[in-house]
Amino acid sequence: MGKTIRWGILGTGTIARKFTTGLRVLDDAVVMAVGSRRQGSADEFAREFDVPNRHGSYEALVSDPEVDVIYIATPHSLHRDNALLALESGKAVLCEKPFTINRAEAEEIVAMARAEKRFLMEAMWTRFLPAVTQARRWITEGRIGDPRLVQADFGFRAEINEEGRLFAPAYGGGGLLDVGVYVISFASMVFGTAPDRVTGLANLGETGVDEQAVMALGYPGGGMASLSCAIRTTTEQTARIYGTEGMICLPNPFWSTTEATLAIAGKAPETRRFPHRANGYEYQAEEVAACINGGRLESKIMPLEESIRVMETMDQLRGQWGLKYPVE
Ligand SMILES: NC(=O)c1ccc[n+]([C@@H]2O[C@H](COP(=O)([O-])OP(=O)(O)OC[C@H]3O[C@@H](n4cnc5c(N)ncnc54)[C@H](OP(=O)(O)O)[C@@H]3O)[C@@H](O)[C@H]2O)c1
Structure with missing residues (x-):
């Protein structure tokens, strides 16, 4: 320690x-x-x-x-x-x-x-949950072959509150920044690079922020992500990674999942369970401690350039939707 x-x-x-x-x-x-x-x-x-x-x-x-x-x-x-x-x-x-x-x-x-x-x-x-770490391990080991498609959604229903951080433009409101970031970051983790095609549709609600959105991202080499997010509609909140040899499923809610399933054609699916030690937030803190104690200024699992890249993808989507925040 x-x-x-x-x-x-x-x-x-x-x-x-x-x-x-x-x-x-x-x-x-x-x-x-x-x-x-x-x-x-x-x-x-x-x-x-x-x-x-x-x-x-x-x-x-x-x-x-x-x-x-x-x-x-x-x-x-x-x-x-x-x-x-x-x-x-x-x-x-x-x-x-x-x-x-x-x-x-x-x-x-x-x-x-x-x-x-x-x-x-x-x-x-x-990204630091043990079930997600297991999914990354299966990908690295080539268990699903070449990852080709990520499907993930994160939608929940909140009541409109013009002044609250979810709906107020001044706070950077909207589904994209609040929960869309999870699905975009998840796809980024799988493909390990920036998308070279970014497209999406959004409904901007009465406070001017995106209440619901669908996004299609294309990656160099042909990988794709089909993603959605919402703050007025509850969706399943599952993530799936489809590869040339099989599929990984992180069941709902994938963003705090305690299990991962590997399904390879012709074989019985394998499900691994990883109960949280507390509530799931502890694993990222362990990474911070490991980096600081190891003299590292950034995490290899959540690198700074990747966080910038995810923000860039969201900038591009907001640009397509005409969604600007007051400080921009
Ligand atoms: N990882 C996750 O699961 C997760 C979940 C929810 C939210 N988040 C992120 O965490 C951030 C905070 O979300 P939250 O749900 O915790 O929000 P929250 O309950 O509204 O708390 C935000 C806190 O920020 C402080 N604050 C400073 N200036 C403020 C201002 N002008 N208006 C309101 N609060 C202000 C307040 O603390 P003081 O009054 O003590 O200064 C307030 O309690 C967001 O960026 C969100 O995306 C992450």
């Missing part, structure tokens, strides 16, 4: 609570500090999770000398500013998905991490 990593949680909303719950099962992690815009929220969070250092501003949190890594758990539109703040203060950063709201912002934080020589990673936690 490496050195214990001291975490600082930036923001006290829904995902901050889930991630902190995941962190607490790890032997090499301690939740040392929390920072909120309001001291009261930091105090409440600290009481709930037994966190020693509690700060009433993000600036105070990133200046805490007892913190090694900042976990950014704010709305998408704030990821850039919060990541820059933490990196400039000399902290490593794990930044919630989507990495930022567009490619330009992603490039900016990556450039800052490189300039400051600090670790940075997008919290694309699905």
Whole structure:
């Protein structure tokens, strides 16, 4: 086991609570500090999770000398500013998905991490789940032959709230950045390169953001991805990878899956089960610890260039849909 990593949680909303719950099962992690815009929220969070250092501003949190890594758990539109703040203060950063709201912002934080020589990673936690690691292993071993087609969907039904982060353009609202990022990143993981054809259709709803979208991506060599996302319609949330020799299925919800099935023509399907140790968010934190303890500034499993590439794909889709955020 490496050195214990001291975490600082930036923001006290829904995902901050889930991630902190995941962190607490790890032997090499301690939740040392929390920072909120309001001291009261930091105090409440600290009481709930037994966190020693509690700060009433993000600036105070990133200046805490007892913190090694900042976990950014704010709305998408704030990821850039919060990541820059933490990196400039000399902290490593794990930044919630989507990495930022567009490619330009992603490039900016990556450039800052490189300039400051600090670790940075997008919290694309699905990629680190043991069931997804198993799927990657089957692909690498050639068990499904050449991957040709990825099918994945992530749709859920939320009530419209013009001011909330899911529907407000000012927060980078819409299904694409919130859940479309999972299916696009999943296809990117399978094909390991940028798509050379990107096309999609979206319904922009009354608040101006995409409520439902279908996307078709083409990769060099002929691989394809057929993807969908929604924030007003619940869909199955399954991912399948079809290869020349067989198929891998990550059942619903694939984004937090605990099992993977390998189906090869003429053979009985093989299902492997991997119960989470906590809630699934712990595996990405293990990767952060392994990288930091190994002196690595980025993850090989979720590389920075790939996070930028995923943002670029989403920029292209939004360009086709005429969806721009106020800061753009
Ligand atoms: N990995 C996942 O499974 C997962 C799931 C959900 C969300 N996420 C990502 O995590 C991020 C946060 O999502 P969430 O669902 O946790 O959101 P949330 O419940 O609304 O929490 C966001 C937190 O950000 C802080 N914040 C700072 N400025 C804010 C502002 N102007 N408006 C609202 N909140 C502000 C607040 O914390 P303080 O008041 O303490 O400062 C707030 O509690 C999003 O980017 C989302 O995509 C990831």
